[in-house]
Amino acid sequence: MDFGLSEEQELLQETLRSFIARDCPPTRLREIFDADAGHDPAHWNALVEMGVAGLVIPEAYGGAGLELLDLALVAEVLGEGAFPSPFFGHSLASLAIVLGGSDAQKESWLPRLASGDVLGTIAFGEGDESWDPSAWQMRRVDEKLTGMKGYVPHANVADLIVVGLAGGELALVERSAEGVKLEAIDAVDRTRPLYKLSLDAVVAEVLAVAAASRVRDAGLVLLAADAFGSASKLVEMSVEYAKTRQQFGQVIGQFQAVKHQLADMTTAIEPARGLFWHAAYAFDHLPDEAERGAALAKAHLTDVFMQTARDAVEAHGGIGFTWESDVQIWFKRAMFDRAFLGTPPGHRERAATLAGW
Amino acid sequence: MDLKYSEEYEAYRAELRAFLAANWPPKGAGAELSFREQAAVFRQHAIDAGYVARGIPKQYGGSERAADVLKARIIAEEFRRAKAPGEVRGIGASMLVPTLIEKGAEWQKERFVPPTIRGEMVWCQGYSEPGSGSDLASLQTRAELVGDEWVINGHKVWTSGADQADFMFCLCRTEPEAKKHGGISYLLIDMKSPGIEVRPLRQMTGTADFCEVFFSDVRTPKDHIVGKRGEGWIVSRSTLKHERDMIGSAESSLLTFRNLVRLAQSTQRGGRPAIEDPAIRQELAEIEGYVRSHVYSGYRQLTAASKGGSAGIASMLNKLTSSNIGHRISRLALELVGDAGLCSPNGDPIMSVNPRGESGWVTQYMWSLGIAIAGGTANIQRNIIAERGLGLPRERAAQESR
Missing domain, CATH: 1.10.540.10 (Acyl-CoA dehydrogenase/oxidase, N-terminal domain)
Incomplete structure (x- = not known):
């Protein structure tokens, strides 16, 4: 143990x-x-x-x-x-081939x-929160793909794009292939730029095993982990700020209202570390718990991260609301982690169904 | 990371299961005894075999085994599975005994520890006073040394089980000239002493699970002090730490959550099981995120302890996390029981992981508040997390009243 x-x-x-x-x-x-x-x-x-x-x-x-x-x-x-x-994107594209190739x-x-000679990414969602493999519509006709995928991360630098197809199959598309078109989206999180991917009769090969759900689960765990690290950093930044910022002749961290907010932020995030640890461990070792664990971890941690980001802005006061403040960078990372691969309610509903509720 | 127990520990578990199968429930003549007697006989076997009172030296009636948090966990799991009586519950065994082992005089350990861990001597805790709750060190109950005896006058409150206790461990002001924390001593008082009056304290649930205790010239011998005069505050610190660990159990959160799910499955809403309602499903899954976090944080603390380390700030969060979860669980339960929330609860037992019927959940709804207050309120927990965990400065008012 x-x-x-x-x-x-x-x-x-x-x-x-x-x-x-x-x-x-x-x-x-x-x-x-x-x-x-x-x-x-x-x-x-x-x-x-x-x-x-x-x-x-x-x-x-x-x-x-x-x-x-x-x-x-x-x-x-x-x-x-x-x-x-x-x-x-690179990690999920690689995992897709490890699991399905x-x-x-x-x-x-x-x-x-x-x-690193090839950089990979994934193209899953097709808009309208169609992140779940069961919602994908893209079809392969005569070994060619035609259609649209939204929100492909770092597609501008990717050489290989793993594209989700109807029925949960995954296809490999090279960015340099004929018929591939990228259009930049004005994405909120500039640390993970997003692109719209249009395919017009693009030649694509399909992975041998349909592994889309597993790749999705891995993605959920990675977002949960990212959310944990990011939220912890925001707590740390807020604590440091509270130790140096002075108002009414004392550091604001001496005021109980500020202290309690920081304690609540800590209490929300710190115990959830084990949630992504366990979900990641389950992915490789506890097949019966893997899907549900990933869904709950993503829903919980990205929700907590979003709340932590709101609290961090509040703890920083006016400066926290400016473009100049670093807090906004993590705030937007929270928006990405929460929405990418689907917002928490969908994953909670899936977790409820998987539990037999 | 490996969530399986190693072979050594699985062997230990097998050995323990065989012991439990042979000894609980009692067979033959043993089965004729009362439950209390059965438990006492079994517990002595379990002490001899090294499963109970492991941290207590043999000379004081314990089984004196090397600390091993994984074995402790296996014992807890297997005793629960077998529904066998394990460690004696209550404030004496969980709080006083560790304090005596650490800080008590030799004669105190010999006299008080063995009967307490056998469940024959029952204790209550005299800490809070009407004017001293969160600011416990401002307590005013006085003890004056007159000849060979302490003479005690004052008033304690929130004293669980004072009406049934044999003894009280009590914080009293013995050095009125000293500063706040330095003027307190830790005394042991026989509850049958003349001058003690115990009155039940009825809480909002309608039942009286606590007492108030009034002292009028109550006498206890001079040597019934743990530690030296004026050291009571320091002596009491180890006990409060134990109580926090006890209340912060993630296991109870998990068990209560499972019963909440059962409640949602068995309750009808609009002609179908409440658990089919999307809003209820969302709320349950959201609460489960907190419950699982709490459970895994416990695993992590257990692992750190088994390697001789600590999980840092995580261990300071247990009580607040647990009371936050208790709050959310009982709030959803109150919603599920619907109209039953219009009725007074009917004398249900104190906080339980498995509340009985709709009334039980109404009681739970109120008790979740009691739990958030007992042993250090949620706001005090937040101060501790912020000051000791995050290193934020103490409030001026608190600093100045030291």
Whole structure:
């Protein structure tokens, strides 16, 4: 019975933390946020060198062969730094091929995804909250795809796009293929830019096994982990602010009203760490609990993160409402985490059904 | 991370199951005894076998085993499964005994610990006073040393079980000249002493589960003090810590939540089970997010403790988390019982993970507030989290009254 992290896992998190503190401090984060690129290619290369790009790709294909928990621990730290990175889409695209690819498909793509030569992303939703595989309409006719997908993260830098099809199948589309068109969306979270993807008779191959639900579950866990890391960071920023900001001749952190708000923020987020840990562990080890655990973790943590972000703005007062304040960067990350792959009510309803309620 | 127990622990569990199967419930002549006697006989076997009173040295009647939080958890799980009487419950065993083991004089341990862990000596706690709740250290009950005895005058309140207790551990002001915290001593008082008057205190549920205790020239021997004069505040700190752990149990949150789900399944709303109502399903799933977080946070604290460490600030959040959850659960339950919420609850027992019928949930709705107050109010918990956990400065008023 060990509900804790290994030394390797703690080391992975510490390594990433120091990398972000050094290479993407708030000043650099701000520059990327205010530009259009949505990430710094040098940062992505650094993550690739740390092995993050191939973390869950089997060793036989050049990856580290680790589990979803390890990936989620990375997502947590990236959330802490509001780190602009194609990590999320790349991880899910890789997992899709790990879980659904034929041997030939794995052989063809996984080594390049692990080495960072190919950057992947996913195209799931088709608008109107159609995130669930059962809602997808895109069909493949004569080995070709025609149709539209909304909200594809970091599609501008992706080489390979895993596209969800009607019936929960997944297809592989190369961005450079003929008939692929991208249109930038004015996305709220500039650390994870979104694109509308139009396909016009694009040649696409389908993955051997329909793994869409599993990939969705992994995505929910990663968003939950990101939400935990991000919300924890906001609590930390608010506490630090309360220790330095003075009003009425004392630091505001001495006022009970502020103290209690910060204590409530802590009480809301800190115990929920185990929720994403457990959901990630269940994904690889407890098949009966995996889907429901992922749904509850995403719903709970992204809801708590959104509330934490609102509280953080309030704790910072007027400055918290400005573009100049870093709080807005995490506030918008909360909006992304909450809405991407579907808002909490849908996942709660699914969890209720899965429980037999 | 590995949620299975290792072979060593599974072997321990198997051994324990065999012990329970052989000893509980009692067979043969043992089965003829009263429940109280059966429990006493069984508990002694369990102490001898090392399953109960593990933290208590053998010389004081315990089984003196090395601390092992995983074994402790397995014991709790298996005793619950077998419905076997485990550790004696109550404030004496859970709060006084650890304090005596840590801070008591030798004769006090010998005299008080063995009967208390056997359930033969019952205790109550004399802490709160009408004028001293959250600001406990401002307490005014006086104890004056006259010859070989302390003479006690004052008034304690919220004293659970004072009407049935044999003894009270009590905080009294013995050094009126000293500063607030430094003027308190921790005394042990025989509840049969002349001058003690116990009155029931009726709470909003209609029943009286607490007492008030009045002291008029009550006498207790000079050596019935734990620690030195003026050290009572420090001595009492270890006990309060124990009470917080006791109330902050994630297990009870989980069990209560499961019973809430059953209530939603068995209650009709608009001609169909309430659990089919989308709003109820949302609320249940939302509460479950908090319950699971609490349970896994407990796993994490358990793991940290088993490695000799601590889960940091997480352990300071247990009580507030648990009372927040209790609140939400009982609020939804009150909604589910509908019209029954118009009726007075009919004398149901104190807070339970499995409230009986609609009235039981109405009682629970009120008791969830009591739990948020007892042992340190929610607002005091927030102060502790903010000041000790987050490192925020103390309020000026609190600083100045030290």
